Amino acid sequence: MAGGNAIRGTRVGAGPMGEAERGEAAPRHRVGYWCTQGHETLVAFAFDAEVPELWDCPRCGLPAGQDQAAPPPAPRTEPYKTHLAYVRERRSDADGDALLEEALAKLRARRGA
Numbered sequence: 001m002a003g004g005n006a007i008r009g010t011r012v013g014a015g016p017m018g019e020a021e022r023g024e025a026a027p028r029h030r031v032g033y034w035c036t037q038g039h040e041t042l043v044a045f046a047f048d049a050e051v052p053e054l055w056d057c058p059r060c061g062l063p064a065g066q067d068q069a070a071p072p073p074a075p076r077t078e079p080y081k082t083h084l085a086y087v088r089e090r091r092s093d094a095d096g097d098a099l100l101e102e103a104l105a106k107l108r109a110r111r112g113a
């Protein structure tokens with residue numbers, strides 16, 4: 001009886017499981033981007049990925065470049081969030097409310113029947 005358990009114990013973890021974690025450490029490198037506001041953004045790219053010349057600063061929305069001394073100029077015509085973006089946001093919210101109302105109405109109708 002004790003011998004059976006011992007044999008079973010040796011089998012646990014004896015399989016070729018050690019290779020499963022290999023995919024975790026994909027090679028990456030970090031690229032720094034700077035906007036005119038002086039914000040630094042570090043973006044991790046896979047080594048075989050194409051690194052874009054510009055990156056939108058996540059803090060102010062301005063374009064950021066890889067040259068800290070010469071960040072790309074801020075485009076005057078494009079504010080941080082465009083009016084259209086606000087409209088889109090509001091509309092999608094309204095659509096969501098309408099859908100929710102519709103679903104609730106159906107639920108109530110079903111429950112009432």
Ligand SMILES: [Zn+2]
Binds near residue numbers: 038
């Ligand atoms: Zn910025």
